[in-house]
Amino acid sequence: MEKVLTAENINPRVHNMVYAVRGEVPLTAGKIAAKLANGDKSYPFDEILYCNIGNPQSVGQKPITYYRQVMAALDCPTVLDSNVLPPDVVVRARSLGSSIVGGTGAYTHSQGLISVRKEVARFCEQRDGHPCDPETLFLTNGASNAIAYLMTTMLGKPNHAVMIPKPQYPIYTALLSQLGAQPVFYELDEEAGWTVSATELKRAYAQASQEGLEIRAMVVINPGNPTGQCLDVPAMQTLARFCKEQRLVLMADEVYQENVYTDTKSFTSFKKVVRDLGSDFDGFELASFHSTSKGLIGECGRRGGYMELCGFDHDVFADIYKLASSNLCSNLDGQIMTALMVSPPHPGDASYPLFDQETRGIFESLKRKATKLVEGLKSIEGVSCQQAEGAMYVFPQISLSPAACQAAEDAGKSPDTFYCLSLLENTGICCVPGSGFGQKTGSWHLRATFLPPEEKMDDMITRFTKHHNDFSARYATAKSKL
């Protein structure tokens, strides 16, 4: 029977979409993992080391006890009424529970529970020193869901475009492709620590305008993904002013706000920067995104997150609401986890000592692993790597010889994909090729998380180094950066 739906006749915007985080290399890793599980001994490793995705608990990070206890107590009356949980957990669960009509099994308001939105608003106010209205918040199935609502609402024409950093997290290009709109890349300066300059913003904007694109928004990922840089306030002011001058919505992807590892830098939200700029920025359209998947909480499986919309037109807001309402609401455990993330236990609470120990342990470990992986990569000839100031990733640059690039071409792969597949098949280390995020023409990168367990880090670096040297020797012709 001839198929009704074929690759040729379905939505080309979906067919042509690319999403590398779960693309060819991770798919190959999954197949190898299945072989290993079936007793295949032909690989020189016995497990896949998944460094392709910021999924901390999948590689050994333990859930934070307090969060799970409150969630379980809310979901299950048997647990709440038992005596197995600390008293502050029970108080917190009863308090949250009393605000939820029908409990966690009921659909909520399409923006999410008002009680949780009030907690998020208090968190933002304490963080920023500026008011936050719970009515401007949407609780969503992770940040991706929120980004999709906003981009779907704002982008309606083939020449609609959004400025996004290069490299970027590929949800942005994936959504632009899906919506039939265009990316306008502004390049981050790798040698200067993945910074952005006003000159580059202007260049990108001018070129796109000349091509007839109508740029509606600019995405800033801070701390950067995959690049890890943490912006300082002057740089953020430059970005905000640029958006104001060019009449762009500023989309602030701030899901790594808790993941800053340098002692000399700290996270500042765009909300604070914009509000601190004063009344000139009244009514400025700013969207910011946060998630329960990153930070120290790492609750990816919850699919929790929120979006704050500042300065949006009433009718536009109503349309975003309508889009959210057609999905009814985000899942309740994600909503609950969002409340707990923004309002953890306090000193003096029964749960605080364990909570403090667990979160501090995760943070210090991430910090050590970030440093170790960057240093390890930098010590390899033909690999350079910027400091991982924040987030969960390194994005090293890999020198590939013309012979390696030719071999990749012969295999029908991009050189970085070819390299990552070789790395995977020889070491079990699963990374994502830089081309999935965007990279300067002629340079090759990969993204690796520094999430694997600390005790595996040294071995991982040793294996990576050996592979790189073997690969370089194998394809040793005129060895230069292409």
Add this chain to the structure above:
Amino acid sequence: MEKVLTAENINPRVHNMVYAVRGEVPLTAGKIAAKLANGDKSYPFDEILYCNIGNPQSVGQKPITYYRQVMAALDCPTVLDSNVLPPDVVVRARSLGSSIVGGTGAYTHSQGLISVRKEVARFCEQRDGHPCDPETLFLTNGASNAIAYLMTTMLGKPNHAVMIPKPQYPIYTALLSQLGAQPVFYELDEEAGWTVSATELKRAYAQASQEGLEIRAMVVINPGNPTGQCLDVPAMQTLARFCKEQRLVLMADEVYQENVYTDTKSFTSFKKVVRDLGSDFDGFELASFHSTSKGLIGECGRRGGYMELCGFDHDVFADIYKLASSNLCSNLDGQIMTALMVSPPHPGDASYPLFDQETRGIFESLKRKATKLVEGLKSIEGVSCQQAEGAMYVFPQISLSPAACQAAEDAGKSPDTFYCLSLLENTGICCVPGSGFGQKTGSWHLRATFLPPEEKMDDMITRFTKHHNDFSARYATAKSKL
């Protein structure tokens, strides 16, 4: 500051989208509820009776103990290791837990946990008597999420269209609007119990083809929403044959498969019907949807559900996978609840007696309430109502006089919206106007759930009756169906 985004310049496909289940009437109800909570005594009622949405636990249905216990045990090691749960719950949680790499806090495979998909496959096999491959299943954030993946993938041109029943559940028209594609309505025959005829299918198809539309799929909602009818096998065979002849994907919305209340009818899946039709239907493209939000489980807040894709082209399947993977995965509690829904406790398990008592109680109560509400509505002069064979709704037809229609027009509302707002403001009963679902031109309906607590049903019917009589008297001119 002039806004960057305005209703005039955003995506018209979102701006023009309609989603009535959470539209004007429920929004007004929310405002009245806020006033009541603030002590407003000006209304002749002291609470809103939400009948606008199939959200059982929000109106008093209790969660089923076993499901919540297993979920809490999986989410929280403290609970699993305590002695507060029945032994079969602990066994089930440990068994499910051992199949989840990183536990419920980690992203899973983009199609969902393979262990859960295997349980769903076994459920489908036992239900249908035909094989089900776990690799054809996607676990999703409710059925809406699955429907969106499929429709986004298949619809790429402005003349792409999908046949949908009229009346329908508005996620279909909302998604078609969002995707810039077209609905082709086939009308259900109200007087014949909301049935569909081959003649009507052909009429709708021919007319749409003549208009240049390329119809790609047909949606069947069984049991019907908002209409409650339960299809018999010959009718389903007619629908399947029509799809095969006209080369349409059959989208079977089967989320109410457990909600059939008549003794003379039972649910049959389209998978079974199609497979029973034999080898002529090999390779037939069928998508079916299920959800944890309905049935007797009613876990709307979990946003759990699944989609089975039979006969899809490999490349098309890969594109649907890619779309799902750009959202990483569905939430874990939804995935877990899906596993539990398809594999509940068995006779002999420690939890079985309570489980049986709870589910039986919910079913019998729904059945009694369905009958009571239909009978109550039928007894009102000027209201007719078909039997609610299944689902959670009645969809009565309301006679509105020319004077009522004129008053509605003067208020800038459709007559059924005008009626539902009057019903809300005078009784606190919140329903959805029939125009939100589609209705035969010149007829007026509303959708009401029969989910409110049994002890409130008599009073609800009394209030509804009084309002209808008052409304009819107020707008009494030539009283005839318009």
